[in-house]
Amino acid sequence: MKPIQMVDTKNQYLKIKDAIQQGIQEVLESAAYINGPAVQRFTQSLNAYMGCKHTIPCANGTDALQIALMALGLQPGDEVITPSFTYIATTEVVALLRLKPVFVDVDPVTFCIDPSAIEKAITPKTKAIVPVHLYGQAANMEAIMAIANKHGVFVVEDNAQAIGCNYTFSNGTTVKTGTIGHIGCTSFYPSKNLGAYGDGGAIFTNDDALAEQLKMIANHGQKVRYYHDVVGCNSRLDAIQAAILDVKLKHLDAYISARNSAASFYHQAFANHPNITVPAVADYTNHVYHQYTLVLKNADRDALNTYLAEQKIPSMIYYPVPGHKQKMFSTFGLPEVNLPVTDWLTERVISLPMHTELDTEQLTYITSHVLNFLNK
Ligand SMILES: *Cc1c(COP(=O)(O)O)cnc(C)c1O
Numbered sequence: 001m002k003p004i005q006m007v008d009t010k011n012q013y014l015k016i017k018d019a020i021q022q023g024i025q026e027v028l029e030s031a032a033y034i035n036g037p038a039v040q041r042f043t044q045s046l047n048a049y050m051g052c053k054h055t056i057p058c059a060n061g062t063d064a065l066q067i068a069l070m071a072l073g074l075q076p077g078d079e080v081i082t083p084s085f086t087y088i089a090t091t092e093v094v095a096l097l098r099l100k101p102v103f104v105d106v107d108p109v110t111f112c113i114d115p116s117a118i119e120k121a122i123t124p125k126t127k128a129i130v131p132v133h134l135y136g137q138a139a140n141m142e143a144i145m146a147i148a149n150k151h152g153v154f155v156v157e158d159n160a161q162a163i164g165c166n167y168t169f170s171n172g173t174t175v176k177t178g179t180i181g182h183i184g185c186t187s188f189y190p191s192k193n194l195g196a197y198g199d200g201g202a203i204f205t206n207d208d209a210l211a212e213q214l215k216m217i218a219n220h221g222q223k224v225r226y227y228h229d230v231v232g233c234n235s236r237l238d239a240i241q242a243a244i245l246d247v248k249l250k251h252l253d254a255y256i257s258a259r260n261s262a263a264s265f266y267h268q269a270f271a272n273h274p275n276i277t278v279p280a281v282a283d284y285t286n287h288v289y290h291q292y293t294l295v296l297k298n299a300d301r302d303a304l305n306t307y308l309a310e311q312k313i314p315s316m317i318y319y320p321v322p323g324h325k326q327k328m329f330s331t332f333g334l335p336e337v338n339l340p341v342t343d344w345l346t347e348r349v350i351s352l353p354m355h356t357e358l359d360t361e362q363l364t365y366i367t368s369h370v371l372n373f374l375n376k
Helices: 009-015 017-030 037-050 061-070 089-096 115-121 141-151 208-218 239-249 252-270 301-310 327-332 340-348 360-375
Strands: 054-058 079-083 100-104 126-129 154-158 166-168 174-176 183-187 201-205 222-224 292-296 349-352
Touching: 009 017, 017 037, 017 239, 037 054, 037 201, 037 239, 054 061, 054 208, 061 089, 061 154, 061 183, 061 201, 061 208, 079 089, 089 100, 089 327, 100 115, 100 327, 115 141, 126 141, 141 154, 201 208, 208 222, 252 292, 252 360, 292 340, 301 349, 301 360, 340 349
Parallel strands: 079 100, 079 126, 126 154, 154 183
Antiparallel strands: 054 201, 166 174, 183 201, 292 349
């Protein structure tokens, strides 16, 4: 059996090695290392794949979120509603910009931000909502957009874990997550579903004026070289990464199918087990399984984690400390919040290996050891 990894980027690479090496070689020989044709080509391919009006590449997913919030013209102290049950980047950028993160609870079934909790957290200072399409399925965007439109606030989607995911509105229209809110953000961190071989990110919008702001902010606040209209930053997608991503984008839908096959294998093994809740997929979305995350009932999650490690099966807790309990926010004078679903999930979730290269032998080994432990 091949060693089991949480994410197997190496074997995925070996299957597309020639195309990747050709892409890299072209960039090296073009000597266009910054914003050259490779970056332009990938940006166009991605824009077409997403079906949105504007795609702005940038250096990483955290920058994408930061630039998105910078483009909204918010004032220090303005409130941004976000889940606490997410990767730290989502809320870190809010604090970095001296905005106020307002942590709300998530839905216990989808693990994504709970629209009714958003509605309750709205105040006159609320300026934006940042839903996260956690683990690879969409948050309830129709409900979120309705709340945002009612209160005149912006929506910035954190689509770092869900690139390629579809969202279907009640009128039957289907679009890609990341293109529904005013701005969408994604990451090309190597372990993401569309992963580079280094850092990368992108920002999406259908709004021409926001697109102009986003481009300008990502490029030192300039439209015309050396004329700086606003305070920006330097956030570029590397040309070599763009060439790699352009090759990998062609495989993204096949990668999503492979992830779904692994998920069905897990699902069949675990769905009827009394101690396991398998991921449930809401009817408005599909799932691109960035993570395959179980919720354990009446079982020692941390002991399972240790037991699996002893069998050479990696497993991860995403995330061991939710945002509202992170020390970094303690100096922010945030009010105490009570997020029972977030706390409950934090103690019970465990993510199993999930990637495009898992074979039946590995999946059988993983599932039988999880079941062994739980049936002991
Ligand atoms: C990965 C990730 C990010 C940040 O992306 P980087 O490219 O690592 O900066 C932001 N939000 C979520 C939910 C993520 O999973």
